[in-house]
Amino acid sequence: MLALQGAFAEHVRVxxxxxxxxxxxxxxxxxxxxxxxxVPGGESTTISQLxxxxxxLSPLQRMAGEGLPIWGTCAGLIMLAKRGADLAFPTLxxxxxxxxxxxxGRQVESFEAExxxxxxxxxxxxxxxxxxxxxxxxxxxxxxxACHNGGAVVAAQxxxxxxxxxxxxxxxxxxFHRHFLEIxxxxxxxxxxxx
Ligand code: GLN
Numbered sequence: 001m002l003a004l005q006g007a008f009a010e011h012v013r014v015x016x017x018x019x020x021x022x023x024x025x026x027x028x029x030x031x032x033x034x035x036x037x038x039v040p041g042g043e044s045t046t047i048s049q050l051x052x053x054x055x056x057l058s059p060l061q062r063m064a065g066e067g068l069p070i071w072g073t074c075a076g077l078i079m080l081a082k083r084g085a086d087l088a089f090p091t092l093x094x095x096x097x098x099x100x101x102x103x104x105g106r107q108v109e110s111f112e113a114e115x116x117x118x119x120x121x122x123x124x125x126x127x128x129x130x131x132x133x134x135x136x137x138x139x140x141x142x143x144x145x146a147c148h149n150g151g152a153v154v155a156a157q158x159x160x161x162x163x164x165x166x167x168x169x170x171x172x173x174x175x176f177h178r179h180f181l182e183i184x185x186x187x188x189x190x191x192x193x194x195x
Contacts, residue, residue, distance in 0.1 A: 006042020036184035041074030096139025127166035
């Protein structure tokens, strides 16, 4: 759990409800032995600045390249996107998507929407959007998981990388957290099978 800034405590709480122990990552030494990472929502400007300052950027880019499962929610999605972040500081830029920040307009601070997400089951997912970005473009290996009102892409996956424009940690629906734990477990099994 990247715990530089933003909604990380809420994620930690959900993972513990699912029986998974999340540790808080602030410095490069916290990366040792990490088997997956959540980059939470918050302020992308602050998160990118702190990531660069604390020397987390290049080790995490290397680990993502080696298959570390990473889930970015909201500002975390902005950190993952290869294109469109448009910030003063560099981002992880590991996922083949183009992000558009504050895509629902600055006036629309937050709203809830029911999303159809077949990958996690038939029931609609109650998604909380807070000054949310959208995914404007997806590369060929990226799987679209959900669209808002049949339009803008708001959840996607590229192998071990998961991106959601909304905040599943602020709801009682645990299916996205469970989905990410499954990605992490599969990645671990794949590494195990090589050794
Ligand atoms: N609009 C914020 C940004 O660009 C993201 C908001 C959020 O993470 N809830 O950083």
